[in-house]
Amino acid sequence: MRHLIIGAGPAGVVAAESLRQLDSGSDITLIGDESEPPYSRMAIPYLLSGRIGEAGTYLRKSTGYFEEQNIEVVQDRVAAISTQNRSVTLASGDSRAYDRLLIATGSSPASPPIDGIGLPGVHPCWTLEDARAIAARAAPGAKVVLMGAGFIGCIILEALAKRDVELTVVELENRMVPRMMNQASGGLIKTWCEGRGVRVLTSTRVEGISGGQQLEVSLSGGETLLADLVISATGVRPNTEFVADSGVEVDHGILVNEHLQTACDGVFAAGDVAQGRDFSTGDYSVQAIQPTAVEHGKTAASNMVDGKEVVHRGCLNMNILDTMGLVSTSFGAWEGVDGGQSAELSDPDRYRYLDLQFDGDVLVGANALGLTQHVGVIRGMIQTQLRLGRWKDRLLENPLQLMEAYVAAAHGVSDGVNTSV
Ligand SMILES: Cc1cc2nc3c(=O)[nH]c(=O)nc-3n(C[C@H](O)[C@H](O)[C@H](O)COP(=O)(O)OP(=O)(O)OC[C@H]3O[C@@H](n4cnc5c(N)ncnc54)[C@H](O)[C@@H]3O)c2cc1C
Numbered sequence: 001m002r003h004l005i006i007g008a009g010p011a012g013v014v015a016a017e018s019l020r021q022l023d024s025g026s027d028i029t030l031i032g033d034e035s036e037p038p039y040s041r042m043a044i045p046y047l048l049s050g051r052i053g054e055a056g057t058y059l060r061k062s063t064g065y066f067e068e069q070n071i072e073v074v075q076d077r078v079a080a081i082s083t084q085n086r087s088v089t090l091a092s093g094d095s096r097a098y099d100r101l102l103i104a105t106g107s108s109p110a111s112p113p114i115d116g117i118g119l120p121g122v123h124p125c126w127t128l129e130d131a132r133a134i135a136a137r138a139a140p141g142a143k144v145v146l147m148g149a150g151f152i153g154c155i156i157l158e159a160l161a162k163r164d165v166e167l168t169v170v171e172l173e174n175r176m177v178p179r180m181m182n183q184a185s186g187g188l189i190k191t192w193c194e195g196r197g198v199r200v201l202t203s204t205r206v207e208g209i210s211g212g213q214q215l216e217v218s219l220s221g222g223e224t225l226l227a228d229l230v231i232s233a234t235g236v237r238p239n240t241e242f243v244a245d246s247g248v249e250v251d252h253g254i255l256v257n258e259h260l261q262t263a264c265d266g267v268f269a270a271g272d273v274a275q276g277r278d279f280s281t282g283d284y285s286v287q288a289i290q291p292t293a294v295e296h297g298k299t300a301a302s303n304m305v306d307g308k309e310v311v312h313r314g315c316l317n318m319n320i321l322d323t324m325g326l327v328s329t330s331f332g333a334w335e336g337v338d339g340g341q342s343a344e345l346s347d348p349d350r351y352r353y354l355d356l357q358f359d360g361d362v363l364v365g366a367n368a369l370g371l372t373q374h375v376g377v378i379r380g381m382i383q384t385q386l387r388l389g390r391w392k393d394r395l396l397e398n399p400l401q402l403m404e405a406y407v408a409a410a411h412g413v414s415d416g417v418n419t420s421v
Pocket residue numbers: 006007008009010011012031032033034040041042043044045076077078079104105106107125126127152155156239242270271272273287288289290291293
């Protein structure tokens with residue numbers, strides 16, 4: 001059996017390892033187009049903040065690891081796939097045949113349509129190559145403009161702040177991390193950052209960038225910022241160009257079924273590129289986070305092996321973000337569901353916030369700020385779809401009773417539980 005995997009990120013690497021465990025005699029080839037050993041983008045902020053070196057970003061640290069696993073790693077770019085011939089064509093002109101194919105090509109930064117976005121000194125923060133370019137300009141005291149305060153933007157923000165740059169964040173929406181946190185908590189993150197010397201401009205658009213060594217960034221309000229470095233973190237799009245005319249169907253990402261198989265026999269997709277099932281909604285959407293990539297990689301690998309059939313029940317959309325020491329989390333249906341109820345607790349002076357969303361007596365989503373002790377319980381409650389019974393009403397009165405509610409509901413205990421906060 002020849003297993004071919006396109007993309008040597010977390011989804012591809014975990015799939016290759018799982019295949020090796022499940023199918024010791026098969027040929028496994030991992031094709032990646034970056035000129036680095038397989039690495040984790042998640043580790044780039046740690047590299048930028050100086051906490052690790054480049055080798056610390058590598059997904060597998062020991063030299064010769066992939067050879068030992070009998071996994072062939074090829075550095076090339078897949079230019080096209082033929083699902084009829086069961087082969088892929090590489091940019092080098094070479095071609096490779098497969099019995100089972102996994103597409104794990106991740107996503108790329110979406111470049112906003114802004115004049116000057118291609119100027120030297122304007123970079124996304126997506127690859128190790130980007131990180132090197134950013135590190136070269138982000139010296140202490142350098143003026144840095146960060147476009148976008150989404151999940152990735154806020155992770156980079158933390159790393160840049162550690163480099164002692166003079167940082168301005170420009171966000172189009174009216175709060176920080178708008179696709180992860182609600183108005184109240186996103187607003188608190190902004191105040192927190194401002195209190196630590198970062199200028200944050202929300203409801204503001206970058207209109208254009210010009211200049212040479214010193215860049216000029218024009219904003220929608222009429223102001224012009226001077227910058228030594230502009231970082232663009234305005235969203236990503238799945239890497240799907242090479243599947244054109246192959247029969248593999250693409251919506252936002254590559255469409256897969258509950259086995260992570262595409263519309264084509266023997267072809268699977270995983271990670272940022274795949275439009276997989278969402279645990280909370282049951283709908284199929286792209287979840288561009290590493291835990292989803294890893295779970296997809298494992299599940300797809302199981303289904304690539306003959307005689308195996310694993311149903312993917314869906315990944316919980318979960319984000320944990322540390323913004324200059326303030327930890328924010330979002331889980332599942334954090335914006336709530338039709339007909340649902342919610343409980344909110346806000347202590348802005350202490351930067352603590354909790355918002356719970358219920359569907360009937362089941363917790364289905366949450367936003368939390370500065371309350372890290374509840375992360376495991378919230379996740380457990382949502383993933384097990386725990387019926388809370390009358391504990392739901394207690395949580396509506398006091399959302400901080402999460403642990404008591406979890407213990408009582410999970411063990412069928414209704415009385416005798418210490419309910420003090
Ligand atoms: C700065 C940063 C910080 C992040 N922090 C977090 C975090 O804290 N938590 C979290 O959950 N997620 C985080 N993420 C997101 C996370 O890194 C991604 O969700 C994860 O990398 C997805 O894994 P993947 O294997 O699907 O794709 P990728 O890691 O993107 O790997 C895909 C690989 O395929 C290659 N490829 C693409 N096209 C081709 C082709 N045609 N031929 C061959 N190879 C190809 C790509 O170059 C890439 O090397 C972060 C991302 C960034 C950029």
